[in-house]
Amino acid sequence: MRAYKIIVMVALLLAASSLLAFILLRADDGAVVHWTNLSPVYWVNKNTTNSTTQACMADPVVTVQDAFSAWNHAAPLTISVNYGGTTSITDFCGMSLDDTGCDSTNVILFSKQWEGGSFPAGALAVTVTNYSTADGVIYGVDMVFNDAIKWSDDPYNNANDLCKGSSVYSLAAVVTHESGHFYGLDHSFVAYVGENFDPSIAATMFPVYFGNTVWLDMASLEQDDKAGVYYLYPGAPDPGWGRIKGTVKDQTGKGFFGVHVQAIRKSDAVPVLGVLSESDGSYLLYGLTPDDYYAYAESPYIAGEFFTSWISTYYQNADSVPYVQLYSKIQINNYAQLAAGSTVFSRATPITVAAGATVAGIDFSYTIQPHLSPPTTSLGNNHGDDGGNGGCGCVLNPGLPLVKPDIDLASISALLLLSGLSLRSIRRKKAAA
Amino acid sequence: MRRIFWAFLFLVLAASAALATVMVPLSLKELTDDADAVVLGHCTGRRVFQSGGMIYTEYTIQVYDSLKGAPAKEMKVVQPGGEYGGKGIYVSGVARFSLLEEVMLFLGKDKQGARDIVGWSQGKFRIYYDEQSKKKFAAQEFGGAGFIKKSSGETTEAKPEKMELEMLKAAVKDIVAAKKAGRK
Numbered sequence: 195m196r197a198y199k200i201i202v203m204v205a206l207l208l209a210a211s212s213l214l215a216f217i218l219l220r221a222d223d224g225a226v227v228h229w230t231n232l233s234p235v236y237w238v239n240k241n242t243t244n245s246t247t248q249a250c251m252a253d254p255v256v257t258v259q260d261a262f263s264a265w266n267h268a269a270p271l272t273i274s275v276n277y278g279g280t281t282s283i284t285d286f287c288g289m290s291l292d293d294t295g296c297d298s299t300n301v302i303l304f305s306k307q308w309e310g311g312s313f314p315a316g317a318l319a320v321t322v323t324n325y326s327t328a329d330g331v332i333y334g335v336d337m338v339f340n341d342a343i344k345w346s347d348d349p350y351n352n353a354n355d356l357c358k359g360s361s362v363y364s365l366a367a368v369v370t371h372e373s374g375h376f377y378g379l380d381h382s383f384v385a386y387v388g389e390n391f392d393p394s395i396a397a398t399m400f401p402v403y404f405g406n407t408v409w410l411d412m413a414s415l416e417q418d419d420k421a422g423v424y425y426l427y428p429g430a431p432d433p434g435w436g437r438i439k440g441t442v443k444d445q446t447g448k449g450f451f452g453v454h455v456q457a458i459r460k461s462d463a464v465p466v467l468g469v470l471s472e473s474d475g476s477y478l479l480y481g482l483t484p485d486d487y488y489a490y491a492e493s494p495y496i497a498g499e500f501f502t503s504w505i506s507t508y509y510q511n512a513d514s515v516p517y518v519q520l521y522s523k524i525q526i527n528n529y530a531q532l533a534a535g536s537t538v539f540s541r542a543t544p545i546t547v548a549a550g551a552t553v554a555g556i557d558f559s560y561t562i563q564p565h566l567s568p569p570t571t572s573l574g575n576n577h578g579d580d581g582g583n584g585g586c587g588c589v590l591n592p593g594l595p596l597v598k599p600d601i602d603l604a605s606i607s608a609l610l611l612l613s614g615l616s617l618r619s620i621r622r623k624k625a626a627a
Numbered sequence: 628m629r630r631i632f633w634a635f636l637f638l639v640l641a642a643s644a645a646l647a648t649v650m651v652p653l654s655l656k657e658l659t660d661d662a663d664a665v666v667l668g669h670c671t672g673r674r675v676f677q678s679g680g681m682i683y684t685e686y687t688i689q690v691y692d693s694l695k696g697a698p699a700k701e702m703k704v705v706q707p708g709g710e711y712g713g714k715g716i717y718v719s720g721v722a723r724f725s726l727l728e729e730v731m732l733f734l735g736k737d738k739q740g741a742r743d744i745v746g747w748s749q750g751k752f753r754i755y756y757d758e759q760s761k762k763k764f765a766a767q768e769f770g771g772a773g774f775i776k777k778s779s780g781e782t783t784e785a786k787p788e789k790m791e792l793e794m795l796k797a798a799v800k801d802i803v804a805a806k807k808a809g810r811k
Binding site for chain 2: 322
């Protein structure tokens with residue numbers, strides 16, 4: 195039993211600085227990955243060997259430009275990502291094992307190659323971001339689209355049968371999502387209305403390609419996307435968006451980190467913004483247009499379903515939150531209760547957000563359920579892939595000293611051994627006394 | 628019963644066929660067929676290194692069961708990206724591991740002592756114990772963008788699914804056996 199406790203203690207020590215954040219890319223030490231060069235330039239190599247893409251895309255450059263233009267104009271921003279022109283560069287970060295493409299030239303291109311071999315199985319596109327670990331400053335982003343994939347301007351309503359269907363994909367939808375990563379955004383979680391998945395309201399940074407019927411929705415930015423990029427590069431004039439902030443804590447006052455908190459519009463119960471709680475349990479819903487909202491905190495455990503790291507590298511850290519809680523103190527056992535027209539809203543407390551104002555004190559408190567899983571210990575260096583970095587839950591506490599050992603079994607064993615020796619020594623001293 | 632099992636498995640995999648970065652879903656058969664090894668184990672170590680301009684993260688997996696390929700007690704798994712020497716590289720779509728995390732992995736061929744993961748995060752299933760059912764389940768890792776499609780290619784609901792580990796293992800073994808027997 196003691197050994198178990200020690201293991202848990204060691205695990206907690208190692209996990210103590212593991213945390214998540216907003217919907218921003220973060221370095222291992224929690225630093226926000228962002229541009230300080232506020233006029234970064236990208237270059238496009240539009241050469242493709244895919245005959246379908248050649249036939250089905252009028253000009254990939256225009257598609258890429260449209261995507262960046264949408265982000266540049268999502269809100270008043272200090273950053274403007276600019277098109278530099280076409281390029282014949284074929285090298286990118288990840289192309290070969292002796293990489294020379296990991297540089298400050300931002301290249302967007304088509305390729306069938308990865309690390310000297312074929313493209314990763316199943317991958318449509320990969321974005322590679324180079325940044326400084328000292329401060330999270332980005333100095334280069336490459337975006338590569340699998341040239342073995344058939345890309346189309348319109349994979350759904352195209353007059354040419356060759357250019358539509360389930361084996362053809364929208365470059366516009368994918369490049370808009372990938373461009374969000376270019377600015378420094380991670381994956382968003384806004385996509386569900388109650389228990390139902392709704393592509394029409396899903397953030398562009400939600401990590402799912404929904405299918406060709408809704409590619410236009412996927413290529414258009416939602417308020418969650420706009421708020422994220424504005425948070426990174428706020429410019430003038432102030433758009434007058436409001437904020438909701440509060441905490442997610444257990445009954446002892448300990449903060450939960452990695453809990454997804456969402457704001458849903460009162461008028462139609464549509465989710466508008468989502469964030470993840472910080473290490474101390476605090477959260478900030480940033481970028482709300484003036485309106486009335488409800489807020490709720492989510493659990494990965496509900497109705498027997500296991501949401502965990504499927505959607506986020508951070509989400510698994512909130513495994514101890516046992517149920518969805520609608521503000522204030524309303525337990526939700528089924529996501530269907532969060533749909534428009536549900537009677538549960540009659541018991542909820544609406545939050546009025548005025549232009550530029552912050553509504554504070556929207557707090558959630560949980561009673562810990564002992565049967566639920568403890569937070570997962572992380573190895574560090576786990577940041578979202580394609581913005582999500584696949585499920586390790588390990589962005590460390592912003593502001594805390596970076597503890598980034600190359601953890602291995604030997605070091606854990608040493609820690610356990612030392613702990614065991616110390617306990618034994620204490621017991622002996624007590625016995626001697 | 629067998630037909631029901633496969634129908635269930637198909638539905639589970641189809642529904643959960645989302646994946647990391649922007650990817651095309653790989654079926655369990657594709658994952659298994661593409662893999663040189665399919666193993667179950669725990670992640671016990673991590674090492675970050677640089678090769679050329681790229682940074683890689685190598686994970687050590689202590690293997691306790693092998694469903695395909697030569698049995699081994701330990702395997703090294705490499706994924707691109709990580710932080711090293713003041714530089715960070717963030718690659719969309721790769722798998723990450725937690726310390727002591729239990730996983731099922733679909734691995735590529737051994738290259739200089741380490742293996743890639745088939746489909747990156749698609750080829751990683753996190754194994755967890757469900758206290759309520761007292762059973763182990765496996766959940767595919769979908770750290771990034773993915774596709775949720777019906778067979779027609781249209782949109783369906785993107786809801787993560789869980790799968791009993793023993794059921795998943797049996798399905799992989801069946802695929803391996805069928806391949807050996809020369810069946811499609």
